[in-house]
Amino acid sequence: MHSPELLKxxxxxxxxxxxxxxxRMYGYEITQRVKELSDDRxxxxxxxxxxxxxxxxxxGMLRTETETIGKRVRKYYSLTPxxxxxxxxxxxxxxxxxKTMGNVLQLQIK
Amino acid sequence: MHSPELLKxxxxxxxxxxxxxxxRMYGYEITQRVKELSDDRxxxxxxxxxxxxxxxxxxGMLRTETETIGKRVRKYYSLTPxxxxxxxxxxxxxxxxxKTMGNVLQLQIK
DNA sequence: AACAATACATAAGTGAGTTATGTATCTAAG
DNA sequence: CTTAGATACATAACTCACTTATGTATTGTT
Incomplete structure (x- = not known):
């Protein structure tokens, strides 16, 4: 897990x-996708x-559609233009x- | 200038x-060096x-030595082991x- | 003289996050 | 079956690294 400060x-x-x-995704799905993409980090x-x-x-950056799966409510978000x-x-x-941090920290880029 | 949030x-x-x-560097010198390395960003x-x-x-990460230049006091910092x-x-x-952010944001890391 | 830059320091305030709590459904295990 | 964990939403209280503001003092420039 990364230092939470860096994530800010x-x-x-x-x-x-x-x-x-x-x-379109719902909130919980986003958390799971990010967990997956980041290898739990x-x-x-x-x-x-x-x-x-x-x-x-x-x-106005996102719009929502609510869907009911069984008795469970899901709120789907998608991007507006x-x-x-x-x-x-x-x-x-x-x-x-x-890029800037690469310069300051003198990191080997590529 | 970068969004201050990212710097956190x-x-x-x-x-x-x-x-x-x-x-070894003193405080003000550090701000100037970072300004320079980051191209004012x-x-x-x-x-x-x-x-x-x-x-x-x-x-215990840094130690200091105070130096007086004219009537000006400078506090030099350097790294301890x-x-x-x-x-x-x-x-x-x-x-x-x-690296993790590169995966999540699907950035071209070449 | 007056202003900007140099050089240190600390206190008050901000805001995006964490932690805690609450509600409710679905599913697997014992 | 009932208990725990995963799914799914939401909001309030708190934290803490930062910004902003303020203070002091010297040096260099116009």
């Missing part, structure tokens, strides 16, 4: 990108995820960030 | 690594730096983190 500020980027790559907590999803929805732009922005931002 | 948790790593690469604030240095010193271990640990941690 990456949650939105992760959520948006995973939604872009996987289409990034475990998104519900207390962080749900407020983040609500915020992105309120900002605005959300699609934001993904690109956020991912670019992150790539720039690691 | 990287300050200690940056300070330790810059000290390792440059030998990472501007360490004094309110973050000095407490961080004091903490690392209290933990323990500090040297910590640099490696922190830098490895960061590298692992960006």
């Amino acid at each position: 500020g990456t949650l939105q980027t992760i959520v948006l990108k995973v939604l872009k790559d996987n289409g 990034i475990l998104i907590t519900e207390g962080a995820l749900y407020p983040a999803l609500h915020k992105l929805e309120a900002e 605005q959300g699609r732009s934001l993904v690109k922005e956020r991912v670019n931002e992150f790539v720039e960030f690691i | 948790g990287t300050l200690q790593t940056i300070v330790l690594k810059v000290l390792k690469d440059n030998g 990472i501007l360490i604030t004094e309110g973050a730096l000095y407490p961080a240095l004091h903490k690392l010193e209290a933990e 323990q500090g040297r271990s910590l640099v490696k640990e922190r830098v490895n941690e960061f590298v692992e983190f960006i």
